Amino acid sequence: MSAPARSTRPPRPDRRRRRWGLRIALFVACLVLAVSAIGHLLVRELESGIHRVDAFGGLDNRPKSAGGGVNFLVVGTDGRDRITPQEKALYRLGGAPCHCTDTIILVHLSADRRRASVVSLPRDSYAMIPAYTDRAGKPRRAHPQRLNAAYAEGGPSLTVRTVEHATGVHIDHYLEVDFTSFMKTVDVVGGVKVCTARRLKDDHTGLDLPSGSHVLNGGQALQYVRSRHTDGTSDLGRIQRQQRFLASVLHQTTAGGILLNPVRFNAVATTLLGSVRADHGFGAEDLMALGRAMNGLTPASSEFASVPVILPGKPLKGVGSTLHWDRPKADRLFDAIRQDRPLTRRHARPRATVVDVAPQQVRVHVLNGTGTAGLARRADRALHATGFATTGSPADAATKDLARTVITYDPVWNRSVRTLAAALPGAQLKPVPGQGGVMQVTVGSDYKDVHPVRTEDPRRDRPGIAAVTGDEVGCA
Known part of the structure; x- marks a missing residue:
């Protein structure tokens, strides 16, 4: 029994697929024309108001x-x-x-x-x-x-x-x-x-x-x-x-x-x-x-x-x-x-905290309140690098077991101390009337690093174009 003869005519294209393709093309064309018309009207409307x-x-x-x-x-x-x-x-x-x-x-x-x-x-x-x-x-x-x-x-x-x-x-x-x-x-x-x-x-x-x-x-x-x-x-x-x-x-x-x-x-x-x-x-x-x-x-x-x-x-x-x-x-x-x-x-x-008084205007003396050798010098250098006017002569404090960093300051300088406190988050503030214009930082064992601070205008003292x-x- 011979196999049924195959048709030599090419297969008919899927009319439904062709219709959908045509519809999509027409839709896209209409959409482009509509968007172009809306854009043109928008431009004309804006143009007339200038x-x-x-x-x-x-x-x-x-x-x-x-x-x-x-x-x-x-x-x-x-x-x-x-x-x-x-x-x-x-x-x-x-x-x-x-x-x-x-x-x-x-x-x-x-x-x-x-x-x-x-x-x-x-x-x-x-x-x-x-x-x-x-x-x-x-x-x-x-x-x-x-x-x-x-x-x-x-x-x-x-x-x-x-x-x-x-x-x-x-x-x-x-x-x-x-x-x-x-x-x-x-x-x-x-x-x-x-x-x-x-x-x-x-x-x-x-x-x-x-x-x-x-x-x-x-x-x-x-x-x-x-x-x-x-x-x-x-x-x-x-x-x-x-x-x-x-x-x-x-x-x-x-x-x-x-x-x-x-x-x-x-x-x-x-x-x-x-x-x-x-x-x-x-x-x-x-x-x-x-x-x-x-x-x-x-x-x-x-x-x-x-x-x-x-x-x-x-x-x-x-x-x-x-x-x-x-x-x-x-x-x-x-x-x-x-x-x-x-x-x-x-x-x-690094993202800096915005402060009212520039660190360059804050004078600081650093003491080491722990048994870790060189901690005061490290803190002094970090504060100086952040812009503070440190004395550059860190020393040891009387105590060696301070857990929390302490900032002592004269209440007259209550705005300036906020800048220093922002640079040393978590430090204890201790007002000392009559201490004068130099603030004292006694670093404790909680000290890790100095947080960057800046004024609202950070371009000060920046080299090149400000x-x-x-x-x-x-x-x-």
Whole structure:
């Protein structure tokens, strides 16, 4: 019996599989078209809300772009026209605006979009305003002034020219924020967390924050970044607080998922672009691209620096006190920006406890309260390496069986002893009136090592460019 003949016709394709494949392809195509349409509508909606300024018109002899990346000049003005009377009273914003820049920041986004460098330019910096033609058509010669006066004299364009002239850095985009837009943006992200090691009180702005962590709304945040009368550091102290605030904003927008959430990102972008002013070349698509780039940033990959200045300030006739830049250090800083190089050294640093008084201001004498030979010298060296002003002459204590380390101190120095106690967790504090300015540490058998401590500004006494990363200045 012969086997049944096999059909020579090729097998029919599975029609059901073909239909499903076609349906999936059509679905994907429709999805792509829908997403593209939504994205296009979103961009158009954001684009229509941007307020434009002519920041680059008529500029000549500009610095060349050197090492790649994008440079933003971000200025904060004291405009308060759209703030309600209630807000003006609550946050003490009733004074007349000077129509100048309260804050001037140069932001560099690296070519690989993995690093953001934020450089604050003190508003009282001595600057040479380039020659220009004023609004009435009258030519003005180049003249010395405070940096923030460039905006009052010639608006965004003269501000860009003055900053480029002073720094040698080519500015790609200009963004301007006033009091109202700042407050709205902070509120739309849900407030911003800040931390302080000591109470911050400024009667001029109404700021009053006890030590600890706080989530600030828009008005409170404005008080925080504007205050210059909290600790005697004036504008330089305010710059440090502004950088801590920006580090917290970066952490909140990246770790909080705002950049990955289309609804929240759209709300933030709409609020931001609807209330800031930007150059004609900066559009909604640029903001979207910037948001995507920021999603890859972390506080550790963001850097913060301030132009190094020479203190005290020098008077300028008809102007007042001005801050002259430390030119060699400033040149190194701006050269790193031009060449797209990092400002900070990438090396591991142990997490330090933030303290009010710097360890360099705390004098310490170390005694050995155990039978372990050399323990006092080891502790003396560890404290000195952490920054404490040790006597360098450790000795043996009268007792040899001390179980717990003891710190004796004069109660007059009750703020300074907290720094030492943070470096020696678990140590017993023993006030001794009349002991004087040198604290005494008697190490017990519980001593292991010294815990690192730092002030809120960890860049002090750091070699090279005085820059810090966002994780160093943000909340612990």
